[in-house]
Amino acid sequence: MAGHDHGHTPAAWTGVTIAFIGFCVAGAFTVAANPLGFWAGMVIIALGGVVGAAMRAAGLGMPKAQHPPQPRPATQAQSQAQAQTQS
Secondary structure (H helix, E strand, O other), X not given: OOOOOOOOOHHHHHHHHHHHHHHHHHHHHHHOOOHHHHHHHHHHHHHXXXXXXXXXXXXXXXXXXXXXXOOOOXXXXXXXHHHHHHO
């Protein structure tokens, strides 16, 4: 994972920071037993996702060309079958 540049963009950092602040707000109001404050924190968390997506759409995220499709890991049975057909 260290060889990848996954998430090191202004859009990712901003979205995650806003969502983290919302998590802290929701957690504080949960402890304070205030449902209205908890739901306000949940709205802030959702706002982080919206802001991150908007910034990515504005060109501040990672370009799609840098997202190669990752192959799905083969199960053990598939791996054994492939090994038998290759030998």
